Amino acid sequence: MITDKTVLGSETQEYFINMGPQHPSTHGVLRLLLTLDGEIIRKVEPHMGYIHRSIEKMCEKDSYQQIVHLTDRMDYLSCHINNEAVCLTVEQGLQLEIPERVKVIRTIISELTRLSSHQLWWGVMGMDLGAITTFLYGFRDREMITDIFEETCGARLTMNYNVPGGLMFDIHPNFQKRTKDFISYFKTKLPEYKELLTGNVIFEERTKGIGYISKEDVISYGVTGPSGRGSGFSCDIRKHHPYSAYDRVQFKEILYEDGDSYARYMVRMDEMVESMHIIEQLIDNIPEGDYKAKTKAVIKLPAGEYYKRVETARGELGVYIISDNKKSPYRVKFRSPGFSNLSALDTMARGCKIADLVAMMSTLDLVIPDIDR
Amino acid sequence: MRLVKNIKQYFGEIFHAIRSLITGMKVTGYYFFHPKEIVTQQYPENRETLKMFDRFRGEVILIHDENNLHRCTGCSACEIACPNGTIEIINKKDVDPETGKSTKAIDKFVYHLSMCTFCNLCIIACPTDAIKMAQTFEHAVFDRSKLTKVLNNPGSKLMPGIRE
Numbered sequence: 136m137i138t139d140k141t142v143l144g145s146e147t148q149e150y151f152i153n154m155g156p157q158h159p160s161t162h163g164v165l166r167l168l169l170t171l172d173g174e175i176i177r178k179v180e181p182h183m184g185y186i187h188r189s190i191e192k193m194c195e196k197d198s199y200q201q202i203v204h205l206t207d208r209m210d211y212l213s214c215h216i217n218n219e220a221v222c223l224t225v226e227q228g229l230q231l232e233i234p235e236r237v238k239v240i241r242t243i244i245s246e247l248t249r250l251s252s253h254q255l256w257w258g259v260m261g262m263d264l265g266a267i268t269t270f271l272y273g274f275r276d277r278e279m280i281t282d283i284f285e286e287t288c289g290a291r292l293t294m295n296y297n298v299p300g301g302l303m304f305d306i307h308p309n310f311q312k313r314t315k316d317f318i319s320y321f322k323t324k325l326p327e328y329k330e331l332l333t334g335n336v337i338f339e340e341r342t343k344g345i346g347y348i349s350k351e352d353v354i355s356y357g358v359t360g361p362s363g364r365g366s367g368f369s370c371d372i373r374k375h376h377p378y379s380a381y382d383r384v385q386f387k388e389i390l391y392e393d394g395d396s397y398a399r400y401m402v403r404m405d406e407m408v409e410s411m412h413i414i415e416q417l418i419d420n421i422p423e424g425d426y427k428a429k430t431k432a433v434i435k436l437p438a439g440e441y442y443k444r445v446e447t448a449r450g451e452l453g454v455y456i457i458s459d460n461k462k463s464p465y466r467v468k469f470r471s472p473g474f475s476n477l478s479a480l481d482t483m484a485r486g487c488k489i490a491d492l493v494a495m496m497s498t499l500d501l502v503i504p505d506i507d508r
Numbered sequence: 509m510r511l512v513k514n515i516k517q518y519f520g521e522i523f524h525a526i527r528s529l530i531t532g533m534k535v536t537g538y539y540f541f542h543p544k545e546i547v548t549q550q551y552p553e554n555r556e557t558l559k560m561f562d563r564f565r566g567e568v569i570l571i572h573d574e575n576n577l578h579r580c581t582g583c584s585a586c587e588i589a590c591p592n593g594t595i596e597i598i599n600k601k602d603v604d605p606e607t608g609k610s611t612k613a614i615d616k617f618v619y620h621l622s623m624c625t626f627c628n629l630c631i632i633a634c635p636t637d638a639i640k641m642a643q644t645f646e647h648a649v650f651d652r653s654k655l656t657k658v659l660n661n662p663g664s665k666l667m668p669g670i671r672e
Contacts (some may be wrong), residue, residue: 197591200629201627203627204591204627205591268536275547285561285563286561286562286563287563289563289564290565290626293626295627295628298632303632304563307563327535330531330532330534330535331532331536332532334531335529336524
């Protein structure tokens with residue numbers, strides 16, 4: 136880290152540069168106002184709002200069934216988990232008993248969503264560091280998961296498979312076979328990921344020791360998910376506050392203590408193995424029963440406040456609903472993981488080089504529509 | 509002694525770096541010599557063989573049978589269920605020439621494809637299973653007005669026995 140202002144006897148001056156909003160490595164319309172001293176980052180100020188669609192306000196006019204499809208458009212890479220969060224909150228308000236079959240299917244599809252999100256992240260992470268090959272490999276394996284979603288849910292990305300009380304329709308007869316095929320296929324392909332990128336010397340040089348953030352800072356900024364666990368902050372909602380079928384499966388919470396870009400990368404790589412482990416435990420034991428609990432056509436939550444949180448691929452998503460006993464909520468608030476994770480970027484980036492900022496943003500796994508909503 | 513250690517470390521790092529690059533190239537090389545494992549599709553050429561899954565949500569259609577009869581009673585359940593105002597149902601009064609009794613029937617089932625988010629809520633809401641999702645996906649047109657569609661065929665009638 137260069138702290139001396141005078142280099143080679145001449146006075147240097149700090150200057151500003153805009154990174155984004157149309158920058159390929161910000162993965163969306165995020166604008167970063169960088170204060171630089173040569174190549175060294177002194178300050179990062181994120182400016183948001185370029186893709187704000189007022190989803191929270193739109194929820195206030197929609198019925199509880201209609202809210203669900205809007206959450207697809209927040210964090211589109213973990214859309215099933217977002218849908219599940221809204222449904223769990225509404226079900227909590229209605230005090231509805233959910234069939235066991237629904238819980239297990241929701242958990243399996245959530246983990247598939249997490250896998251597909253991490254695969255895409257892995258491909259894009261390599262691409263941000265200049266390796267286009269990884270992008271194609273990540274998308275090759277992700278295609279199998281999107282096929283499973285397309286067959287069972289009817290859409291590849293914005294699935295909208297959950298409804299308050301259960302699922303939209305039962306799983307497709309091919310679902311179990313396809314999922315098992317995918318797991319056995321991906322187990323042979325995951326070592327390729329490690330050979331291609333994890334051990335690569337250029338990748339290691341650009342991530343190890345770069346973008347350090349301490350456990351204290353992670354907790355005070357509210358960084359959750361794999362980004363938080365890379366600094367040793369034990370924050371997995373699936374482990375600490377189990378929902379759906381997570382209380383009946385065995386899995387490890389991946390923790391790395393280093394707090395640098397490489398640690399955050401390794402958390403996600405290991406999480407893919409754990410996700411496959413969870414799916415393997417559940418896929419053969421889907422209980423028989425209804426795919427949906429009986430609900431009224433017009434859902435009215437009793438007046439009060441409801442909060443539920445889930446673990447998406449990026450961290451902790453909280454859904455907060457205030458109801459005044461009408462058919463649409465009085466106020467909806469989403470605590471999105473991307474927003475809190477982005478706030479830690481300034482602390483991470485200070486003193487690093489501008490080229491490493493791209494790697495840092497990639498390991499935070501930012502999805503801009505999730506930040507702006 | 510220290511110098512020897514430093515030199516060893518220096519060359520060790522170089523060898524480690526070269527080995528890691530070769531390991532990565534091995535994977536790429538494997539796929540270079542096994543072109544059968546490439547998974548990409550030649551899209552516009554494979555239109556004939558490309559089949560979408562049954563549940564794939566392409567666009568909303570109104571089901572007509574061979575006698576040009578549909579099952580839509582004009583109850584507007586889909587219009588209420590839609591979050592974006594994609595569906596507009598315009599009803600008319602049909603007068604039976606024999607009995608003189610007037611019944612409600614759909615005049616136009618208007619569907620704005622440009623506003624649709626393919627959430628499937630209308631299909632679930634329909635009490636008579638009159639509409640379904642088609643598997644078409646090539647929706648690009650040159651004029652925006654072509655995306656507003658009237659789904660009922662001209663001269664189509666309600667299937668008898670649906671309203672009861």
